[in-house]
Amino acid sequence: MTAPQRPDAVLSLGDVTLRYGAAAPVLAGVSLAIRRGEFVSLIGRSGSGKTTVLNLAAGFLGPSSGQVLIDGRSVRGPGPERAVIFQDDGLLPWLNVAANVALPLKLAGIGAEARRRVALDLLGSVGLADQGDKPIWQMSGGQRQRIGLARALAARPEFLLMDEPLGALDAMTRERMHGLILKLWRDSHAGALLITHSIEEALFLSTRVVVLTPSPGRITHEEKTLWGRRFLAGEDPRALRSEPEFIAARERLVDAIHAREAA
Numbered sequence: 001m002t003a004p005q006r007p008d009a010v011l012s013l014g015d016v017t018l019r020y021g022a023a024a025p026v027l028a029g030v031s032l033a034i035r036r037g038e039f040v041s042l043i044g045r046s047g048s049g050k051t052t053v054l055n056l057a058a059g060f061l062g063p064s065s066g067q068v069l070i071d072g073r074s075v076r077g078p079g080p081e082r083a084v085i086f087q088d089d090g091l092l093p094w095l096n097v098a099a100n101v102a103l104p105l106k107l108a109g110i111g112a113e114a115r116r117r118v119a120l121d122l123l124g125s126v127g128l129a130d131q132g133d134k135p136i137w138q139m140s141g142g143q144r145q146r147i148g149l150a151r152a153l154a155a156r157p158e159f160l161l162m163d164e165p166l167g168a169l170d171a172m173t174r175e176r177m178h179g180l181i182l183k184l185w186r187d188s189h190a191g192a193l194l195i196t197h198s199i200e201e202a203l204f205l206s207t208r209v210v211v212l213t214p215s216p217g218r219i220t221h222e223e224k225t226l227w228g229r230r231f232l233a234g235e236d237p238r239a240l241r242s243e244p245e246f247i248a249a250r251e252r253l254v255d256a257i258h259a260r261e262a263a
């Protein structure tokens with residue numbers, strides 16, 4: 001069945017080291033806790049280990065030392081309480097739009113009628129109410145990402161783990177997706193972990209931005225932010241982005257990302 005809903009669930013990495021084979025560690029001493037209702041963005045230079053952190057949280061990888069826990073229980077692999085969204089939407093071209101969204105429910109053994117109802121409802125919430133019977137190949141890149149989001153939410157996950165989900169989209173579509181992601185995050189009360197190369201996107205969407213610096217990957221800086229919540233409350237995103245505190249936070253994050261580059 002779908003995952004049980006625990007409103008206060010916490011997904012955490014505790015003092016995690018990760019080595020691929022015999023190579024030098026990619027991550028060392030990484031500790032990060034994501035509570036439901038939080039939106040954490042992970043930023044850092046290419047190769048700093050961001051995807052490795054997400055893969056650990058998803059249970060695709062196990063730590064070399066340290067722990068990955070949900071509510072104090074060891075994560076031993078992927079689970080329905082954690083949905084993962086990649087840049088490559090992973091939709092199945094031989095299924096129509098609604099069947100793609102309903103796929104996690106089918107895997108959970110839920111009957112055809114109930115899962116179609118949930119899928120159409122979710123498609124409505126991502127602005128694709130009338131598209132359920134269309135083939136995937138008729139969907140644009142932005143529509144495919146929205147279908148991927150709807151599918152990720154179908155099993156009512158406690159955590160949404162997103163690895164550059166908007167990377168392939170044009171700037172306008174990306175902006176529209178920001179509002180949608182924030183609304184879905186708020187309504188599902190999921191804990192979110194987003195990997196992005198855009199500092200602005202991180203500041204705008206998150207409740208907390210975390211910087212990973214490489215060789216080995218360590219968390220060296222954190223910023224608490226509230227711009228996304230203010231946008232959801234009705235404030236103009238352009239005005240929020242031009243606030244002096246937004247610009248100052250962006251500068252601090254740029255400095256943190258490049259802090260050890262000269263060393």
Ligand SMILES: Nc1ncnc2c1ncn2[C@@H]1O[C@H](COP(=O)(O)OP(=O)(O)OP(=O)(O)O)[C@@H](O)[C@H]1O
Nearest residue numbers: 020021026044045046047048049050051052053195
């Ligand atoms: N399966 C693997 N086997 C060996 N090395 C790996 C593997 N996956 C990642 N690495 C190495 O680990 C380091 C961190 O990679 P990772 O993909 O986590 O970084 P990233 O910060 O997400 O990078 P990017 O921003 O470029 O996507 C890199 O040096 C990479 O080459």
